[in-house]
Amino acid sequence: MEPVNGYYEASMNFDMEHVRPFLSQLEEAFSLGLDVDHLAKRVAEAEVETAYGCDLHLAFEGQPVNMKFSAWIDDIDAPDLYFYVTSEKLAEGIDAEMEKFCEAHGL
Known part of the structure; x- marks a missing residue:
């Protein structure tokens, strides 16, 4: 996984x-x-064909980590969620949680 401007990406389309x-699940x-x-x-209130985004200052394994969270709403019922984080390990963890979520929900 290669960072872009110091951020690693994890993303997926969700209903x-x-x-x-x-x-x-991610917070847990x-x-x-x-x-x-x-x-x-x-995300639910964002209008179709718009993006919602914010910068978050969080903690991961006791260390500060920055996250750029964004949602692209190209369909009212299926936003694309993007997690750009300054920790490669966290980005990989988010990807793993996405996979678990899909398996658990038959997606």
Whole structure:
């Protein structure tokens, strides 16, 4: 995995109904300090053909990590979620959680 401007990417398309559960799973797995309710609400409220994004200062394994979270809403029911993080290990962990989520939900 190669960083771009110091950030590693993990991304996937989600059905809108799966955004909050995935963010909750991510927070449960890594205790990052994500405000799951706020992020899920902002994604759900974004208009089609727009992007929502924010910079987050979180903790991963006791170390500070920056995350650029964004959601591209090209379909009201299926946003693309992007997690750009300054930790390669966290990006790989997010990818692994996406895979687990898909397997658990038959996606």
